[in-house]
Amino acid sequence: MSNTRQFCTFYLDRLLFGVESQKIQEVAGYRELRPVPLAPPAVSGLMNLRGQVVVALELRKQLELSERPSTMTPVCLVVRGSGGEVCLLADEVGNVVEVDDDTFEPSPETLSPRLRSVILGVHKLEDQLMHVLDTDRACEVGAAGEGANET
């Protein structure tokens, strides 16, 4: 029972993350985002991806990591979720790795419940741990902050 899977890896705040490669539609360079007032904090904005309007989500916010330094330009991982294409913003793209199912371990209980729903578990690579991301969950955001309406 030792299957191997292909993962696309990327970095967030020096941590290594992986997404099953068939879930990734493309990796696009960063382009100007149209901010969306009143949107949930994880929504960085909307971008024009070859004529389609795609929402860009900040993975650092989704994963409760520190904010990306302004000097760093993010990359866009375009994933096809249940609700259409979504662009996930990461720091840097890594290699495509093949991992054995045997090296997988689910997330420890001590991880916060919110993170445990997004991070399925880790693969123990030789030199570091690769966090496996559930893309569908990563594309979900909380309720919009509509309370900001004022007249």
Place this chain on the structure above:
Amino acid sequence: MSDADDIVKEFLVESYENLDRLDHDLIELEKHPSDREVLASVFRTIHTIKGTSGFLAFSQLEAVAHVGENLLARLRDGQLLLNPAITTALLTMVDAVRQMLGHIEKQGNEGEDDHTKLIASLTQLLQPGNEEKPAEPSGKRATKKTVNPTTQEKASPPAAEEGAAPPAVKAKAAAAGGTQVPAAEKSAEVRAEDASPHAGEPKPGTAAGPSASDSTIRVDVSLLDQLMNLVGELVLARNQILQFTNSTEESGLVATSQRLNLITSELQEGVMKTRMQPIGNIWGKFPRTVRDVALSCGKQVRIEMSGKETELDKTLIEAIKDPLTHLVRNAVDHGIEAPAARKAVGKDPEGRLFLHAYHEGGQVNIEISDDGAGLNQEKIRNKAIQKGLITADQTARMTEREIVNLIFLPGFSTAEKVTNVSGRGVGLDVVKTHIEKIGGTVDVQSKMGQGVMVRMKIPLTLAIIPALIVSNGGERYAIPQVSLQELVRLDGEQAHTGIEMIHGTPVYRLRGRLLPLVYLGRALGVEARPAASGNAPVRESVNVVVLEVEGRQFGLVVDEVNDTEEIVVKPLSKQLKTISIYAGATIMGDGKVALILDVPGLAHGARVLVQGREQTQPPAPAAAAGESGQTQKLVLFTGLADSRMAVPLSMLARLENIPGVQVERSGNQWVTQYRGQILPLIRVSHALEERRKLLPESDAQPLPSSGALQVLVLEHERQSFGLVVNQILDIVESSLEPKSPPTRTGVLFSCVIGDKVTELLDVPAILRGGETGKLAEAAEAGS
């Protein structure tokens, strides 16, 4: 096998179309029982169905159609006169046919339903005494007819069904000469035409138009949808290229891109047209609906329609079908009173339901009006309070129009008894949600004792909409033009003093009425609230976009108003769906993304619809007029010497401020370059002969070199021209009642609008006169 399937499919499609027409025709017939043309058309339809079903061996279907045909033949030949019993029987037959067609579509057979009763009742209506007569004058085909009625009347119904099939097939083979039998529908058609000359009937069925089917093809709607999407993308790419070529000197590229621009526009128009359908397609069913509903609740209702040919995008047609049907049923069930009650108040016992559709300002307006009892405001008010939808306090401050619009609130129904037609308390709010979902609006106006009018405004198409582009905080937003009323710009001193505060809520006096203001930046939460002092923020100038939603106006303050543009609507992803302030997103010419504002969402978010209610005056009193047709939307303006004039809003394309330096002279005519074309300008003061005589000096004024001209860009018979006016005043809805005959050419009549005498201009006459020719001569002679 698939060939046979194809034939069956074709048969189904055609039959459905025919049946829809049949419903309509039968109702028409009931009104004019002796209209032979309609009768012939009905006969032909049933005849075709019978013939084809016989060929395809659907014997039940054939048997039902056959008795129907017999009955119709009698009617057509004038041996029987149509009465309600026959109409009902025929309609029941149509329903049975439709039901069987449904079975054929789903299961491939005619279903298990027993139609013997129906056949028997239809046969009974044939009246045995008349049976022999048709046989004599009508030759070959009539012989076939007489065979069947006799067998049916004498034999038991199942036997009749069996017996019905072979003769039809035989007759067809005989008439079509055997060779044409494989082409099912065609042979049926041929048979009808072929047989009638032999029969020597006065009105043969030769009017059936095969020409229409020769020049049209059926296309899958999904293919059209796909084309529409592609054209949408093409429009975007075109916009981007145009923006790019604006900054280049390369003449070849500029010329090519202009050509691309032209072709794209035409292509877009063409593709949109393929998806357009006349609204009559859904109205066609209403006479039947009205008849059925009226019959079931014992009322007499006449339905009238105008503007059937008004076209709408197919998806929109489908989207408004149910809401419209609902409103029509409602009007018959609740709106129109019973005949006795109508008589008691001196009305015609037969109620009138009027459907009216027309284009206005890039939208389609659909009005459904009845001449019933009208909405009972007291009842609505009490009901709303009783159901806890609104407080008594709130209703006290509401206008008449606002109260009647409460009927669109969820869970509202004043019907005292629940009928099987309407009154379950679900409905009108659903109607409203459906209409709003497609970017439309719905509004109700009522006059006690005189009737109710529901007016819907529907965009022409969903995918590409005209929108106003505004900027705020450096970002662009698109506002759909459906909600746009007007633009107001406050400059200089006005920017500081024009906006007043009511306990911290900014308002602006728009022609004497207080307009609640919403600052877009603050509504979006990107701009802080002003200091607690309650002063409006100090700006150089203030741009107010006046919007209307649910019959209420409010002003949206934005940093900048850019332009109007056709935008392609892209839905927002689910992450942003919950933000009610946006309707979608679009990609602008420069490739950047802009957000489309949802005006109702914005108004609700800013609490204009709840809070603002206390501060706004009712809309122009004329707007509450209940009868359609007599009120019209008008643009009010002043000519020289401040005399008030008006033109219908439907003629207006745009309002423009044209700088004087842009006015040129062509011959005797003022012109200006406008959107790549030459727009003739007609000064309203000159167009009216009298004025011209009074002010001969104005001729000496060459061209205005400074200042700006207020211009109404009008369209008449596809011709655009600019009417230069002194000042644009307002847009009002008013009844047009001529109070005095015209005093000069170019004026239709004078009427009173908003307590002031206003002249309604005769635009075609002005256009004919222009500023040249006769008028100029007359002026010279006069001076």
